[in-house]
Amino acid sequence: MRLRHKPWAKDKIQQYPQYVISNPEQLKGKWGSVYEKDQPVHIEIGMGKGRFVTEMARSNPDINYLGVELQESVIVSALDRLIEAELPNVKLLNADAANLPLYFSKGEVSRVYLNFSDPWPKTRHEKRRLTYSSFLKLYEDILPNQGEIHFKTDNQGLFEYSLMSFSAYGLLLKYVSLDLHQSNFEGNIMTEYEEKFSERGNRIYRCEVQYQ
Incomplete structure (x- = not known):
């Protein structure tokens, strides 16, 4: 777009x-x-x-x-x-999110939300994905020990990639939903993209991961 x-x-x-x-x-x-x-x-x-x-x-x-x-x-x-x-x-x-450690001390941010991030589907753009390992290191630098990332997307490829990236980095998968709007998750607040995509019938994926 x-x-x-x-x-x-x-x-x-x-x-x-x-x-x-x-x-x-x-x-x-x-x-x-x-x-x-x-x-x-x-x-x-x-x-x-x-x-x-x-x-x-x-x-x-x-x-x-x-x-x-x-x-x-x-x-x-x-x-x-x-x-x-x-x-x-x-x-x-x-x-730019790449500069977050310049703005926050370790533990000054309690949680990071990533909602409907650009999937950057081409392999040569992998490092631009907000769930790539270098970004996971940035978040670790500003989150407390056992800090969490909450991630939502309608892109199955990005979700699968992100789960593998989280796991390879050593993050604990606390919650995974392959169809958020058909789950029993309570308190979901939709983004503008989420509402648009779900109205099209797209499945919404969500996970919560924790640093160890």
């Missing part, structure tokens, strides 16, 4: 520093000061238009959420949603 360029996006992001973090390098070890309350931080990498991270924040006021999105033209949609929601426990970060 081609991303529609929004030339005004950067200016709008800069107008709302209370919602979009502009100085993440200076916050390493100090993320408790960013939010109204100092409480566990969960991050969603590649948050798209922000539905998941916003609704998670609304449902879990005792957790702080951070939506990480590289594309300015995408993050402004999440910004609009956040401005309307006025939630004190969610912020946005316009940044």
